[in-house]
Amino acid sequence: MKTKKLTALAMLTALSLIIFIIEAQLPPLVPIPGIKLGLANIVTLITIYMYGRKEAFCVLALRIGLGTVFTGHMLSLIYSISGGLLSYIVMALLFKLFDTKRLWVISILCAIAHNIGQITAAVAITHVPELIWYLPALMISAIITGAFTGVIAMLILNNRNIRRYME
Amino acid sequence: MKNNIKWIALFSVIIILCAALLIIRRNTPSDAVMARIVQDGNVIREIDLLTVDDPYEFSVSCDEGCNTIRVEKGRICVIDADCPDKICVNTGYISDSELPIVCLPHKLSIVVSGTDSGYDAVVGGQ
Amino acid sequence: MRITALAIPLACLMLLAGCANTAGDAAGESSAVVFAMDTEMQLKAYGKNADEAINAAKAEINRLDKLFRRGDSDSEIYKINKNGSYKVSEDTAKLTRCACEIGDMTNGVFDITIAPIMDMWGFYTKEFRVPAKTEIDFALGRVDHRNVTVSDDTVTVSNGSELDLGGIAKGYLSSRIMEIYTEYGISSGIVSLGGNVQALGTKPDGSNWNIAIMDPIDSVAYIGSVRIKDKAVITSGGYQRFFERDGKRYHHIIDPSTGYPADSGLSSVTIISEDGALADGLSTSLYIMGLDKSTKFWYDNGGFDAIFVTDEGEIYITEGLDGVFESRKNYEVIK
Incomplete structure (x- = not known):
């Protein structure tokens, strides 16, 4: 791995970790578990488009691992992994089919997958199948937040100045 | 486009x-009146909300922390918790099956449902 | 194309979520609530002849209730006690024999002649009092399960003893209802006779019945649950029927060796067994015995499983319940 790429990936990881930690400090927007902007996903999206699947996975895995260490709950690790993994799978399978102009679609699909993963984990952990009733609300929120983060990722990727700096 | x-x-x-x-x-x-308090997959308490004449509070603790639950006639809520996100507290009172109260960090949820308690029968020392 | 490919699973998901709440009515389901033997009895049966089975079970409850009611001059028990010896129905003979066997098995801890002492404490009339020690000692002289004998269909009581099958009748009744269910071709049914539960087969969906066990210390909470099929689950404890005098609590489970409410360090005992009458008799006996003697009794006899809760709230379960008993509390497995 070239030093430059390594440095860039390390920067991206650090960036997503900072975003993740700051977002974790914010009070929840609505009293529904699992609803958040998911800003850290912007970085994962940028990474997969700029470098590829493997690199994006590394950034994501490191962010989840280190994020758990910094925000400090073992249980949230399970939610992060189940949501993050499902979202990553969707991203890895579909990102070749969508160019950067359609990135917002991928972002929404990832957010939906993320929330489905989390609700599945929540049902498995709490054994309360009624939690599935949070799904409609989570879907709506996934579409809105997914579009939001997707548009930001698009803006960044399509900005020539930022791209030149990254490459 | x-x-x-x-x-x-x-x-x-x-x-x-x-x-x-x-x-x-x-x-x-819904005719839901039974509040089920589920911790870590086990129903630890069931309360028929219609029979609650005087409101009362109790605490449910686990390794991660503690939630204080308040029961009133026909409704139930978490009034205090030491979980990081406080979503369970912010959910407020629930009175029917709309959405369960959930405290993911403490693996706790409160579901109000019909008479179906998840148990088929209860044995007690008569 | 891609849109439809995505839309279909999403639509399915929503449909699923929408259906999750509508409980399907099983074909042929019948239930009833009956008041007999001083408690509320709930019956439920699934299957083609569910209605008929429930009606037959209700009739059986009333028949046996009349047969075993000690205070009713028409009952067989009354006649046995009055005449000293009486030719009884098959049910009474069978149950008395079973009760005597449990009496022998437990060395008299289970005693079907304890009723006069229960009367003295006021547990039948609900006019509670604490009898004098001399009064109890005198009455204890007539308490001995060996004074009851059954030969063919004649039950005899001697030495002034008085027979009462109340401590085992509900367990026998629940087993009888299982037999009636089976006769009517029911493969899935459950009864709850004032907290004594017995289930036939599994639930209609094939899963085991999930029976919650009340917390003796906090009566609106549960200590856990057991998933069973074809079993009776019966709990004894002094936490529901008791009275208080001068700050002291007196419950209804009388130790036949002292005449006083049992004080063995246990707050509840739950027995799980195929035989309802046995489970009913043993739950009382083991409650009186206490944890150590009960453990030994279980080693020596086997044939049942038990959940013990001590006065301090510690939970012990026998080996057969490991994996069957579900609880978030700590418990110890007796092996």
């Missing part, structure tokens, strides 16, 4: 469907 519109249409439909589902569920009258 055409492609974009297709996707926007799809996501709009999903949003409308989900919103409809939420609204329907919220407006479905």
Whole structure:
């Protein structure tokens, strides 16, 4: 791995970790578990488009691992992994089919997958199948937040100045 | 551009469907009166909310922390918790099956449902 | 194309979520609530002849209730006690024999002649009092399960003893209802006779019945649950029927060796067994015995499983319940 790429990936990881930690400090927007902007996903999206699947996975895995260490709950690790993994799978399978102009679609699909993963984990952990009733609300929120983060990722990727700096 | 519109249409439909589902569920009258307090997959307490004449509070603790639950006639809420996100407290009172109260960090949830308690029978020392 | 490919699973998901709440009515389901033997009895049966089975079970409850009611001059028990010896129905003979066997098995801890002492404490009339020690000692002289004998269909009581099958009748009744269910071709049914539960087969969906066990210390909470099929689950404890005098609590489970409410360090005992009458008799006996003697009794006899809760709230379960008993509390497995 070239030093430059390594440095860039390390920067991206650090960036997503900072975003993740700051977002974790914010009070929840609505009293529904699992609803958040998911800003850290912007970085994962940028990474997969700029470098590829493997690199994006590394950034994501490191962010989840280190994020758990910094925000400090073992249980949230399970939610992060189940949501993050499902979202990553969707991203890895579909990102070749969508160019950067359609990135917002991928972002929404990832957010939906993320929330489905989390609700599945929540049902498995709490054994309360009624939690599935949070799904409609989570879907709506996934579409809105997914579009939001997707548009930001698009803006960044399509900005020539930022791209030149990254490459 | 055409492609974009297709996707926007799809996501709009999903949003409308989900919103409809939420609204329907919220407006479905239910005879739910049994509050089930589930911790770590086990029902630790069941309360018939209609029989609560005097409100009372109790605490449920686990390794991660503690939630204080308040029961009133026909409704139940978490009034205090030491979990990081306080979502369980912010959910406020629930009185029917709309949505369960959930405290993911403490693996605790409170579900109000019909008479179906998840148990088929209860044995006690008579 | 891609849109439809995505839309279909999403639509399915929502449909699923929508259906999750509508409970399907099983074909042929019948239930009833009956008041007999001083408690509320709930019956439920699934199957083609569910209605008929429930009606037959209700009739059986009333028949046996009349047969075993000690204070009713028409009952067989009354006649045995009055005449000293009486030719009884098959049910009374069978149950008395079973009760005597449990009496022998437990060395008299289970005693079907304890009723006069229960009367003295006021547990039948609900006019509670604490009898004098001399009064109890005198009455204890007539308490001995060996004074009851059954030969063919004649039950005899001697030495002034008085027979009462109340401590085992509900367990026998629940087993009888299982037999009636079976006769009517029911493969799935459950009864709850005032907290004594017995289930036939599994639930209609094939899963085991999930029976919650009340917390003796906090009566609106549960200590856990057991998933069973074809079993009776019966709990004894002094936490529901008791009275208080001068700050002291007196419950209804009388130790036949002292005449006083049992004080063995246990707050509840739950027995799980195929035989309802046995489970009913043993739950009382083991409650009186206490944890150590009960453990030994379980080693020596086997044939049942038990959940013990001590006065301090510690939970002990026998080996057969490991994996069957579900609880978030700590418990110890007796092996």
